[in-house]
Amino acid sequence: MAVTASPDQQQALLDLQGLDTKLLQLKHKRAGSPEISQAQDLEVELGSIKMRLVAAKTETSDLKLNQLKAESDVEQVVARAKRDQDRLDAGAVSAAKELESLQHEIATLAKRQAELEDIELEIMQQYEDAQQAVIDLEADEIAITEKLAQVTQARDDAFADIDFESNSIIQQRTELSSGLPGDLIALYDKIRADHDGIGAALIHRGSCQGCHITIDAQEIDHIRNLAPDAIARCDQCRRILVRTSESGL
Ligand SMILES: [Zn+2]
Structure with a gap:
């Protein structure tokens, strides 16, 4: 059986459409909230900072080990040079060849010490740089976390406003549609x-x-002659x- 509705009910269908259009607009507004993409961007940024922070902390602890190793290398060379020097000072070595060999070793050790100290300095510098990178990244992490919290709050506030408005419209829609024929609503919804x-x-x-x-003239005529509840x-x-009084039929 064809769906029929009184002119008032048909007019009410337009009001219903108005509410549904508003609901759709609100849905789009919610999905298109700028805070959604802002929050996503910040989450990606934060993830990247956290990864870099882990890498920087690992580098710092590796460099710390390298630094300790470099210190110990220097100490060993210094200790050996001191031992040699003590032997020399104590006059423990008298044979010319052995003396020459010892002096040569002391000179070699002094050179080696200088090289190792350079390496140690370089590692210390790298260690300080890595420590600074950790400090900088930790500051970035705090700043981005705060910003993300603000944006998330703003997004949730916007959502809450939109949802409040939507719920009010849904309530109006329920009231309005309850007064209309079920088959009319079903057709309209489909x-x-x-x-x-x-x-x-x-x-x-x-x-x-x-x-x-534009509806052609013949069709306009057909519509004009329809029963009011058709x-x-x-x-x-x-x-x-x-068709309403505004339709100009
Ligand atoms: Zn059309």
Whole structure:
């Protein structure tokens, strides 16, 4: 059986459409909230900082070990040079060849000590740089975490406002649709689902306000002559066409 509805009910369908359009707009507004992408960007940034921080901390502890090793290398060379020097000072070595060998070793050790001290200094510098990198990254981590918390709060506040408004509209929609025939609502909802959220449109100045295509004169005549409770459909988009005093029929 064809769906029928009184002119008032058809007019109410346009009000329902108005509410549904608002709901759709709110849904898009929610999905398009700038804070969503801002929060995502900050989460990615924070993840990157945390990874770099782990790497920087690992580098710092590796360099610390290297530094201790370099210190111990220097100490060993210094200790050996001292031992040699003590032997020399004590006159423990008298044979010319042995003496020469010992002096040569002392000279070699002094050179080696200088080289190792250079290495130690370089590692100390690297260690300080790595420590600074950890400090900088920790500061970045704190700053980004705070910013993320602010953006998340702003996003949730925006969501709460939108959800509050949506819930109020959903309530109005429930009240309005409860006064309309079930088969009319079912038809309207089905068309709405298939046609970008618009199930019912006003005829205005000879065109469908759903697809904005001009309705030909013959079809206008047909609609004009329909029984008041008959449901008109757009020839082009199949949406429910609502005729009111504004339609100019
Ligand atoms: Zn249409």
